[in-house]
Amino acid sequence: MRIGELATEAGVSVRALRYYEEQGLLAATRSNSGQRLYAAAAVDRVQLIQNLYAAGLASRTIAELLPCVDAKESTPESRARLAAERDRIDGQIAELIETRDRLDAIIELTERPEHSGCSIH
Amino acid sequence: MRIGELATEAGVSVRALRYYEEQGLLAATRSNSGQRLYAAAAVDRVQLIQNLYAAGLASRTIAELLPCVDAKESTPESRARLAAERDRIDGQIAELIETRDRLDAIIELTERPEHSGCSIH
DNA sequence: CTAGAACCTGACGTTGACGTCAGGGGCAAG
DNA sequence: CTTGCCCCTGACGTCAACGTCAGGTTCTAG
Helix, strand or coil: CCHHHHHHHHCCCHHHHHHHHHCCCCCCEECCCCCEECCCCHHHHHHHHHHHHHCCCCHHHHHHHHHHHHHCCCCHHHHHHHHHHHHHHHHHHHHHHHHHHHHHHHHHHHHCCCCCCCCCC | CCHHHHHHHHCCCHHHHHHHHHCCCCCCEECCCCCEECCCCHHHHHHHHHHHHHCCCCHHHHHHHHHHHHHCCCCHHHHHHHHHHHHHHHHHHHHHHHHHHHHHHHHHHHHCCCCCCCCCC
């Protein structure tokens, strides 16, 4: 598939895909005329990349982790790296849950019209 | 307390605090000589702001939400706004959990030295 | 064969949350 | 009084993940 189709399938921009290639996150073969060609599996790959970006990983970090994903093997260092990122994400989740609960409390507070009387009236 | 102390207490930079004021997120009284003075409650406020930033809210959005937090009351619109952001955060949490699980799967995969034979040896 | 969509490679623009530097004032200790 | 630390206001710098524009090539439908 060509870049436009992949972009549509994966829900990202064409520019983003070229950027991922530039960063070494996503390889493509080329047609005779130089157009990028992708396998169907690229859709999943792009979504993983997006997930990792959304989790706050930088291109450089992703670029360091993906090769060992592809190779399906890892050095002790890369394993530690993966685990560290996993734990970071865990921390982020906990933080987000806390933030959501604070927001809930605020909503609770602001929802009561006058005083917080709970009388059934 | 002055700005340096608040920065230390809340774990952010002095520059960040000035930026929050510029964005209308954090008010301060001024001493005769023009120095910013904060109440003790400001520490908590700053941490809430940080939480909201970490949850992906922009300054503008936070600036729109905080006043109704202070007033402890809300218009129907602001209530909808609060709920919408809450739901956005919920979505983010779900996405992060998915990402974490994908990472876990990857770790699983790469941890097995050779083939995935589960034989006890 | 030709118009228009899709692709290519640079390369500069954008945005948000600060970092950092310049230049100057105020305040407690010695 | 002066040394040193904290404070002030601009105002420019930064960085990442793209957006966007220019100028040119390629593919495809009629």
